[in-house]
Every structure is written in C-alpha cells, then in structure tokens.
Amino acid sequence: MLSPNVSAALLSPRSVALIGASTDLSKNSARPMRFMRKHGFQGRVYLVNARGGSVGDETVYPSVLDIPEPIDHAFVMTAARHVPQVLADCARKGVPVASIYSDGFAEIGQQGAQAQRELIEQARRDGLRVLGPNSIGTANAHTGGVVSVNAVFEMDVLPRGDISLVSQSGSMMGSLLSRAAARGFGFAKSVSVGNESDISVGEVVDSLVDDPDTRVILLFLETLRDAQTLGTALDRARAAGKPVIAYKLGRSEQGDALSQSHTGAMAGNDGAIGAFFSAHGVMRVNVLEALLELAPLARAYAAARPRRGAANLRRIAVITTTGGGAATVVDNLGLRGFTAVAPPAEFVTHMAGRGLNIRSTPVIDLTLAASSAQYLDLLEQLLQADWCDAVLSVVGSSAQFHPQLAVRPILECAKPPGRPLAAFLAPEAGESLSILLGHGIAAFRTPESCADALAAFFESPDEPISCGSQAAVSLPDELPRHGPLNEAEAGLLFRALGMPMARSQWLRQAGQAHDVAYPVAVKVVSRDILHKTDAGGVRIGLADAEALSAAMESMSGDVARACPQARLEGFLVQAMERGLIELILGYRHDPLVGPTVLLGAGGVTAELMPDYALRLAPVSREQAMEMINEVRHIQLVRGYRGLPQAELGPLADAVAAFSRLACLPGQPVAEAEINPLFVQRDAVVAVDAVAVWREEAGGVAEGVQPAA
Known part of the structure; x- marks a missing residue:
C-alpha cells in the first residue's frame, strides 16, 4: 500500500511540477496550469520544459532538478523516449510520486510493454512511485489541485462533494x-x-479509505490487475463504512482461454469478478448512470444493506402520482427480483383512520387523490412499516412543474436510518433531481438505473472465510505433482478432501474386476482426455463380467479412433449410482481473482443452460447452503409439486469440503470438477473426477504433506 507521504502527494499535493508543459496555451500540456489557476489551487505549480525560458511571469525550468523548492507531485507530459530520464531526475529531486500522461508504453504492444517494465524497474530502484503511464491525471476538487489534461476541467465551477472516483479509463473519468x-x-x-x-x-x-473528504468510492474498471491488494483495500473500506460502487466493462478472454472444464466455460472471468465484488462488499451496477445515482443511497443507508444468510430483503413499497411511470419502474424491479408489495389490510385501515383512503394494490396510486401533507404522512407511515424493506416514491409531472406537491414531502419526511427511501422522477425534471440530491436523497432519472441501483444495494455481500480455520489436507503419495490427473487420481484427491466418491477400481489394463456388485459403469482412464463421453470412453449399466469385458474392448477401439494421441492408462470400474438430480461442482483458480467454487445444474448440458452459483473459495457450510438456494435446478428436490424431497445438508458439506482445494499450500490446483454429482434422498455421491495442477505454481507446492 502507499505510504502516507506518497498518498498525500498523490491525492493532495502542495507543490506540483508540470514536466513537458507547453508554452502554447492551445496544447493539452498547457491545460494543467490553466485548470489549477481557474479552480483556485493555492499550492505551488512549476513549469518544466527542456527549452526553459518563461511564460508571462512564470519561469520555465529546464529540468525538475532546477526547481529551488521541494516537489510533491510530478506530472510527466514528455514524449515516451524522454520519460526514463525525467523519472531519474524526479528520483534525484526526492519527488515521492510521478503521474505519467505520456503514452507509447504497454498499450501499444510488446515493445511498449517491455519499455514500461524497464521504466518501472528503474523507478522502484530509485524509490519513486508511478501512476500510469497513459494516465490522464488526478484531481482534488476541494483544493483545486487539477493535475490533469482532461478537458472536463474546463468547467467554470468544479463541484465539491464526498464522492471519489478511480478509473482505469481516462476518457471515462x-x-x-x-x-x-x-x-x-x-x-x-x-x-x-x-x-x-x-x-x-x-x-x-x-x-x-483514509481520506477525510471521501465518503463513497466509485470504480470504473476494465479488468482486475491486482485482486489481492484491491481485496484488502475493499475490506478496509467496508470496515470503515465507506461504500464502494463498481461498474466493470466487458469480459476477459484471458481466463476463458485457459479454461479446460465446464466450470470455466460456464462462469468465465466476469462471473469470477462478480464473486470477488460480492465477497468484498462492492455494489456492482450494470447501468452506467446507476454508478452515480446509487451513491446517495449507499452513503445514507450503508448500515441497512442485508447480510449474507439474512432474508433477501426485496419488498418495495411504491407510492406514486403517475400510474404509467410507476409501471415502468415496477416492471424493471420485477426483472431484478423485487416485489412491489401491496399494503396489508390493517395498514389500509390505519391510513383511513388518518384521513387517507388507499387500496391494497402493489402500487399505491395517489394521482389527484392526496394533498402534499397527506403524501408526506403516507411516506412517514410506510417508512415505519414492517411489511416492506424500502420505499420508492415515483413522481409524475408535478416533479417538473409543481415540486411542492410530491418532491417536497420526500425532503421533509422523517427518515429512519434502517429503511431506505429513494425516488424515481418520471418526467425530465433536472431541478427536482438536483434538489433531492442536495438533500442526500437517491433520485433516479430512468427506470432502468433505478432498478439496477436498488438491485446492487440489496445484493447481500459475502463474508470471506479464511483457510486458517480449515483442517489440514493430507494428499496420497501416488498423486503426480504436475499436469492433469487422470480420473482415478483425481478421485483420490477428492477423497482426501472428504468428498463422497462412488466405489471404484482402477484396472491398469483390461481384465476382471474383483468384489464388484453388478451392474457397473466403466470409463477409460487417461489424463489426456478431459471429457470422456465425447471420446466414446464411457459405458454404463453393465450387467456382468462378460459385458464389462466386451465394453473395455470396444472402448479401446473407440477412444483410439477419437483421440489417437491420448495415452490410455486402463479402466475405471465404478458402481452404478443414481440420484434425484445431477449437479456440477467445480473449482477454478481464476487468473484474475484466484480460487472460486461453482455449484450448478450438471450433466452433459451444463454449458448449454447455465444455472449456477459462484463464490470465492473456500466457503463455509452456511455459504454453501446459500449457493444451493441460488441454483434453480435444486428446487426439483425440495418437494416442488409433489416431487421427491432430499436432505440438502450433505450437499452443503460436499460443497464446503470441495472448496478446500483453495486451502492447499500454494493453491496448486488450476481446475477441478465433479460432473455429475448425484443428489440422493439423504446423501450425495460423485461419479466423475477431473483435476489439473497449476503449472505456473510448479505443481503441488512444498508443504503439502502426503498421507502416511
């Protein structure tokens, strides 16, 4: 993490050197000086350009070394070829941090990436911290310290507030x-x-997190480059009561290219990033406008966010003066899992006693039916009711022309801290939006951003668990220490975790299995074949030894034709198992966020109709049960419409046990999977096993103890 000295120099510099500043006021590199003058920066600003000279009454220094005063922050705007020398001079000057606007580094390809690596190695040797390259800069609205070339700072007034933004995109900033x-x-x-x-x-x-001016942190992200550092910072933000809201672009192809299993194809990197955000309490939005609009709600009601394991609080009381406008937002809320809940009969009676007649409908419509005072009274009564979790006021045309009718009551009503209140304005009503915002009320301009923001707010964050609380895992001696495991070896690994595996025998060559209760299944054993069904390497329901022998002979030919390069290592003879449903249980060391565990609908169609829950690994039994509740397919064993009902405790135990792959020292497993995992009435049993060691981790790390 940044030292206090570097952090202060980055966010609140008292002196700035603009290196490569232009004397031509029309150029980008002349902007920072102009911006800081415009917005009242009281610190010292020095212009640096190799040509020297002056601009008006400002001295232009040939080098940062020529500046007679200490410098907190250097903003580098020179050509890329000059940057190494500029940074060397900054380090000699004792500058704590340099922001590099210059491009021509990693963003242009391999040659630029190598130049960037060399630049950062030099800076680290010299003790200089670097923001960028290709950074459009920083801005402190409270001091006017605009160390940036972004044209947005041409604005006449730089609004001050308590929201801070970190962006991987300069233009989007x-x-x-x-x-x-x-x-x-x-x-x-x-x-x-x-x-x-x-x-x-x-x-x-x-x-x-330590900045006294910041109460809400917004993130605009394209990817994650250092999830461990970010996760630690996000946990500090949550502990400090500073909400973090994130908008992330796109999906990374990097992780998907590394994926061999159904698990990777189903979840992808974006799913893993979503699990990462949830684990660290981040509110992730999908609508760009919601990134901003959610901030007042997050700031005012951070303590009202649900916790994992609590009831999913998604009952919204909707009060409106426009039926059509309310319908648009209720429709979007329904798509995000919310219920516009009708007031119960006793509440209707209660309000009638207070002089307001309402109906028990999902939207309480007061169009032309209530005064401003009655609107205010209804809002206050709703905010005290125990049959809803939040109140949404949908305001019609009065928001544009008569804000005193429905907007003023929103401002004036008593607001208990545990019951969120938000507003959606159906017309384009900029003045009313600004008034509500000025009073700390979350007000939304579109139904889509309203629903998106509420969904992000009410999404229950995970509570990550530590491997330190997990029992040690001993691995069998016979496991290879690198590359993919074959199914028999993967089964040994999973048994060591405590997974219930189907009874099986590994025959190194075709032959007679012993102590087998027919019927059985037989599968080819090969670490070169991940999906055996596709290669003709599975036979099921074999009734006797003769059928087993014939199956092994035919499979050998089928697999040789389908996968001629595959090494065959025998056959796995397995007891036939059945279940009420088939699930997939997967583990993946995601290249961006680390270990994840997935539970979903399984079988050969797992990728065609993804229905899964994903978490960072490891998970507790309670978190595993939450994952179970998220998978729709599992409703088939909850007694739905007379269907069989299963005891799901063993499934939760299995998910938690499997996730302990993340607790092996060095986290050596790249991917692992059980598909299918059969759910029976009072048990689960795994009938397939896939595992691949992480080559970059050197296989099984030192410190993993083999079984005695």
Missing part, C-alpha cells in the same frame, strides 16, 4: 465527471490509473 456535474454531484478526488504499471487501483482505494 472525464465523461463521468461531466455527467456528475450536470446532475449536481460533487466530487472529492478523481484518479486515472492508466496502465496501472505501479500504483494500482487497490492502493488508490486504500488511500481513499
């Missing part, structure tokens, strides 16, 4: 700031991390 300014949102700090070669998103978030 400007777009978000301009959108925020148009709505009256004020910012504390904004940081463009650029290529994130040294100072990471996580380090900036960690510094913002």
Whole structure:
C-alpha cells in the first residue's frame, strides 16, 4: 500500500511540477496550469520544459532538478523516449510520486510493454512511485489541485462533494465527471490509473479509505490487475463504512482461454469478478448512470444493506402520482427480483383512520387523490412499516412543474436510518433531481438505473472465510505433482478432501474386476482426455463380467479412433449410482481473482443452460447452503409439486469440503470438477473426477504433506 507521504502527494499535493508543459496555451500540456489557476489551487505549480525560458511571469525550468523548492507531485507530459530520464531526475529531486500522461508504453504492444517494465524497474530502484503511464491525471476538487489534461476541467465551477472516483479509463473519468456535474454531484478526488504499471487501483482505494473528504468510492474498471491488494483495500473500506460502487466493462478472454472444464466455460472471468465484488462488499451496477445515482443511497443507508444468510430483503413499497411511470419502474424491479408489495389490510385501515383512503394494490396510486401533507404522512407511515424493506416514491409531472406537491414531502419526511427511501422522477425534471440530491436523497432519472441501483444495494455481500480455520489436507503419495490427473487420481484427491466418491477400481489394463456388485459403469482412464463421453470412453449399466469385458474392448477401439494421441492408462470400474438430480461442482483458480467454487445444474448440458452459483473459495457450510438456494435446478428436490424431497445438508458439506482445494499450500490446483454429482434422498455421491495442477505454481507446492 502507499505510504502516507506518497498518498498525500498523490491525492493532495502542495507543490506540483508540470514536466513537458507547453508554452502554447492551445496544447493539452498547457491545460494543467490553466485548470489549477481557474479552480483556485493555492499550492505551488512549476513549469518544466527542456527549452526553459518563461511564460508571462512564470519561469520555465529546464529540468525538475532546477526547481529551488521541494516537489510533491510530478506530472510527466514528455514524449515516451524522454520519460526514463525525467523519472531519474524526479528520483534525484526526492519527488515521492510521478503521474505519467505520456503514452507509447504497454498499450501499444510488446515493445511498449517491455519499455514500461524497464521504466518501472528503474523507478522502484530509485524509490519513486508511478501512476500510469497513459494516465490522464488526478484531481482534488476541494483544493483545486487539477493535475490533469482532461478537458472536463474546463468547467467554470468544479463541484465539491464526498464522492471519489478511480478509473482505469481516462476518457471515462472525464465523461463521468461531466455527467456528475450536470446532475449536481460533487466530487472529492478523481484518479486515472492508466496502465496501472505501479500504483494500482487497490492502493488508490486504500488511500481513499483514509481520506477525510471521501465518503463513497466509485470504480470504473476494465479488468482486475491486482485482486489481492484491491481485496484488502475493499475490506478496509467496508470496515470503515465507506461504500464502494463498481461498474466493470466487458469480459476477459484471458481466463476463458485457459479454461479446460465446464466450470470455466460456464462462469468465465466476469462471473469470477462478480464473486470477488460480492465477497468484498462492492455494489456492482450494470447501468452506467446507476454508478452515480446509487451513491446517495449507499452513503445514507450503508448500515441497512442485508447480510449474507439474512432474508433477501426485496419488498418495495411504491407510492406514486403517475400510474404509467410507476409501471415502468415496477416492471424493471420485477426483472431484478423485487416485489412491489401491496399494503396489508390493517395498514389500509390505519391510513383511513388518518384521513387517507388507499387500496391494497402493489402500487399505491395517489394521482389527484392526496394533498402534499397527506403524501408526506403516507411516506412517514410506510417508512415505519414492517411489511416492506424500502420505499420508492415515483413522481409524475408535478416533479417538473409543481415540486411542492410530491418532491417536497420526500425532503421533509422523517427518515429512519434502517429503511431506505429513494425516488424515481418520471418526467425530465433536472431541478427536482438536483434538489433531492442536495438533500442526500437517491433520485433516479430512468427506470432502468433505478432498478439496477436498488438491485446492487440489496445484493447481500459475502463474508470471506479464511483457510486458517480449515483442517489440514493430507494428499496420497501416488498423486503426480504436475499436469492433469487422470480420473482415478483425481478421485483420490477428492477423497482426501472428504468428498463422497462412488466405489471404484482402477484396472491398469483390461481384465476382471474383483468384489464388484453388478451392474457397473466403466470409463477409460487417461489424463489426456478431459471429457470422456465425447471420446466414446464411457459405458454404463453393465450387467456382468462378460459385458464389462466386451465394453473395455470396444472402448479401446473407440477412444483410439477419437483421440489417437491420448495415452490410455486402463479402466475405471465404478458402481452404478443414481440420484434425484445431477449437479456440477467445480473449482477454478481464476487468473484474475484466484480460487472460486461453482455449484450448478450438471450433466452433459451444463454449458448449454447455465444455472449456477459462484463464490470465492473456500466457503463455509452456511455459504454453501446459500449457493444451493441460488441454483434453480435444486428446487426439483425440495418437494416442488409433489416431487421427491432430499436432505440438502450433505450437499452443503460436499460443497464446503470441495472448496478446500483453495486451502492447499500454494493453491496448486488450476481446475477441478465433479460432473455429475448425484443428489440422493439423504446423501450425495460423485461419479466423475477431473483435476489439473497449476503449472505456473510448479505443481503441488512444498508443504503439502502426503498421507502416511
């Protein structure tokens, strides 16, 4: 993490050197000086350009070394070829941090990436921290310290507030700031991390946790580059009561290219990143506008967010003065799992006694039926009711022309801390939006962003568990220490975790199995064949020894034709098992966020109709039960419409045990999978096993003890 000295120099510098500053005021490199003058920066600003000279009454220094005063923050705007020497001079000057606007590094390809690596190695040797390259800079709205070339800072007034933004996209930093300014949102700090070669998103978030001006942190992300550092910072933010809201672009192809199993294909990197956000309490939005609009709700009601294991609080009381406008937002809320809940009869009677007649309908429509005072009274009564979890006021045309009718009651009503209140304004009513925002009320301009923000707010965050609380796992001696395991070996690994595996025998060559209760299944054993069914390597329901022998002979030919390069290592003879349903249980060391565990509908169609729950691994038994509740397919064994009912405790135990793959020292497993995992009435049993060691981890790490 950043030292206090570097953090202060990055976010709140008192002196800035603009290196490569242009004397031509029309150029980008002349902007930072102009911006800081415009927005009232009281610190010292020095212009540096190899040509020297002066601009008006400002001295232009040939080098940062020529500046007679100490420098907190250097903003580098020179051509890429000059950056190494500039950083060397900054280090000699004792500058704690340099932001590099210059491009021509990792973003242009391999040659630029190598230049960037060499640059950062040099900076680290010299003790200099670097933001960027390709960073559009930073801004402190409270001091006017705009160390940036972004044209958004041409605005006449830089709104101050308590929201800080960290963006991996420089251009989107400007777009978000301009959108925020148009709505009256004020910012504390904004940081463009650029290529994130040294100072990471996580380090900036960690510094913002300690920033007294910041109460809400927004993240605009394209990927995750240092999940461990970011996770630690996010946990600090949650502990400090500073909500973090994230919008992430796209899906990484990197992790999917590494995936061999159904698990990787189903979840992908974006699913793993979603699990990462949930594990660290981040509210993830999918609508860009919601990134901003959720901030007041998150700030005002952070303590009201549900906890994992609690009831999923998604009952919304909707009060409106526009039936059509309410319908648009209720429709979107329904798509996100919310219920617009009708007031119970006793509440209807209660309000009638207070002089307001309402009906028990999902939307309480007061169009032309209530005064401003009655609207306010109804809001206050709803905010005290125990049959809803939040209140949404949907305001019609009065928001545009008569805000005193329905907007003023939102401002004036008593607001208990544990019951969130939000507003959706059906017309385009910028003035009313700004008024609500100015009073700390979350107000939404579109039904889509309203539903998206509420869904992110009410999504229950996970509580990560530590491997330190898990029992040690001893691995059998016969397991190879690198590459893929064959199914028999993977079964040994899973048994060591405590997984219930089907009874089986590994025959190194075709022959007679002993002590087998027919019927049986037989599968080819080969570490080169991940999906045996596709290769013709599975036979089931074999009634006797003769059928088993014939199956092994035919399978040998089928597999040789389908996979001629595969090494055959015998056959696995397995007791036939049945279950009420088939599930997939998967583990993957995601390249961005680390170990994850997946539970979903299984069988050969697992990828065609994904229905799964995903968490960071390991998980507790309670978290495993939450995953079970999320998989729709498992409803088939909950007695639905007379269907059989299974005891799901053994399934939760199995998920938790399997997730302990994450607790092996060095986390040596890249991917592991059981598909299918049969759920029986009072047990589960695994009839398939896949596991692959992480080659980059060197196989099984030192410290993993083999069984005696």
